Amino acid sequence: MYKKKLKHSEEVLQELLKSQGLSRRDALKLMGAASATTMLGSSPAMASSDVNAAAGSDKKAKIVIVGGGAGGIMAAARLRRSASNAEIILIAPNAIHLYQPGQVFMAAGLYTEADIQHKNSNLIPDGVKWLKDTVTEFNPDNNKVLTKDNGEITYDFLVVATGLDYAYEDIEGMSADLVGTKGISSVYLNNPAEGTAKGGTATHEWFKQLRAAAEKASPDNPVNAIYTQPDTPIKCGGAPQKILYLSDDYLRGNGPVGGSDVHNNVKSYFCKKGNTLFGVPDYNKTLVERITPMYGNITDKFNHVLRKIDADKKIATFEHTYTVKGDYDEDLEEYDIINKTENVAMPYDFIHIVPPMKPAGAVAASPLGWQKGSAKGWLEADKYTLQHRRYSNVFGIGDILGVPKGKTGGSARHHGPILQDNLVAAMEGKELTAKFDGYTVCPLKTQYGEVMLAEFNYKGKAPSFPLDPSEPRWIWWAFDLYMLKPMYWHLMMRGWM
Secondary structure, rough: OOHHHHHHHHHHHHHHHHHHHOOHHHHHHHHHHHHHOOOOOOOOOOOOOOOOOOOOEOOOEEEEEEEEOOHHHHHHHHHHHEOOOOEEEEEEOOOOOEOOOOHHHHHHHOOHHHHHHHEEEOOOOOOOEOOOOEEEEEEHOOOEEEOOOOOOOOHHHHOOOOEEEOOOHOOOOHHHHHOOOEEEEEOOOOOOOOOHHHHHHHHHHHHHHHHHHHHHOOOOOOOOOOOOOOOOOOOOOOHHHHHHHHHHHHHHOOOOOOOOOOHHHHEEEEOOOOOOOOHHHHEEEEEEEHHHHHOOOEEEEEEEEEEEEEEOEEEEEEEEEEEEEEEOOOOOOOOEEEOOOEEEEEEEEEEEOOEEEEEEEHHOOOOOOOOOOOEEEEEEEOOOOEEEEEOOEEEEOOOOEOOOOOOOHHHHHHHHHHHHHHHHHHHHOOOOOOOOOOOOEEEEEEEEEEEEEEEOOEHHHHOOOOOOOOOOOHHHHHHHHHHHHHHHHHHHHHOOO
């Protein structure tokens, strides 16, 4: 089966190279350059800080890193090289590391669970002590953390890389146990402690079940499919739409199995907070003017946030916010605008749920989290230096950061050298000069075989190549599917990019 896929991709490669005016040699050169500069590599907008140029320190210090995901292991690899005499302790319970972006490709039928699993013992660098434990309490006022099994651990410097938690239970009637049953799926669901990725497996089955139902339906009596996005910050903000587009393309027969086009037998609804599909105007324009019309059967339900689900009756209830005109103010010569909220019950046959997400509990309950506003509970870090705003010996990396952008693997990769340089500078008592520019990347899969490489930062669009980033391209699909995962394991996790 794998060889058959490769043969098919080879045929597609030839066709697409011709259609885009690229020779194979030029394409491979571009992809080779990409391996060093995009998604996980350096953006031109990024601060000039890399592993080869990073400053080092030979001072003795005890550095504790909490979290064994992408951010924590990458931080350990980088700091092991830069802080030669430091004692570095990584506290993380998970024996298996998951390449989480791969769950979308699992849903699409192109990866298996085994494809995204790797032993943490093979990733954690030599010279770093791995404490296979869980931090239950942070005590930054006394420079210590409390662990479940090993008691208190003191530190001179702390790196918080705990990631975030999924809050399925914040939707009334919903729980993680429902994923994979009663027409419900969620590609996000995984268990890092066990090294399992149920969400990817369940969503691939959901794709197949949706198609089987569509084959028995008709445009006059369609299947109803709902796709949700919560009103909280989420890991990989484009993932809800990736599932929307890929599952619909699967209905068109463009997935690995093929088949007839039955997508018109399904009515799809994408429900989310806000009134745009993407926060960056150029990327939003592509999605609104080209991608949604291309499918034809997708209805965007803006300002609809899932609050309740009745799994037995298959009814999803959304909080719909909207505005209406009030009385006319003659002095201001304008109408009052009144905010309204209503509950909207929507029946469904299939629903893909993206859960609300929240900061890891131990961080949220500690003094380390923001104490106010919409960022409450997320790590209170400076958005440029990644240093804690109140505890100068604490730094953050990855999804836990309470900064405006950056809950993607590509962002964590860009956090890495900033954290490395600034923590070493703090050890040396020097000014923190490395700055994170907010770089975020979303390889948005608009259909099988095409990705819109949406790169942006605090200022807006931030492409790494002289190619229109709002244009979906096969070259980025090939890079995402075939090159990104080995680069993740062998370069990013080793702190080499």
